[in-house]
Amino acid sequence: MAGAADQSAVFEAAELVGDGTGAGQADHPYEQPGHKYVELVGGALDGQLVDVTSWTPAERATGAMLITNDGTFGAGGRAEYEARPGEPGRWDWAGDVP
Numbered sequence: 001m002a003g004a005a006d007q008s009a010v011f012e013a014a015e016l017v018g019d020g021t022g023a024g025q026a027d028h029p030y031e032q033p034g035h036k037y038v039e040l041v042g043g044a045l046d047g048q049l050v051d052v053t054s055w056t057p058a059e060r061a062t063g064a065m066l067i068t069n070d071g072t073f074g075a076g077g078r079a080e081y082e083a084r085p086g087e088p089g090r091w092d093w094a095g096d097v098p
Helices: 002-007 057-062
Strands: 009-011 037-041 049-051 064-068 077-084 087-097
Touching: 037 077, 057 077
Parallel strands: 009 064, 037 087
Antiparallel strands: 037 049, 064 077, 077 087
């Protein structure tokens, strides 16, 4: 987990899309036409989407550290998500960091 964290981008909660309900559905109410998203799987942000439209494929393959108040470390803590091999539209929770 520590090695991946060094290469992950850190984003504010504003980068997240939706409320964590209905993620992965073709008609998800928060999805915008022409945008690309990844679904977060596990952890405090389970089911939420991250808009990765402007990200390069290499950046999407890295995953991200997302600032959340709902993780193990409370306000200002981060939830680390890593790209799922073979499923570019899903990132798996790798743990929380302060």
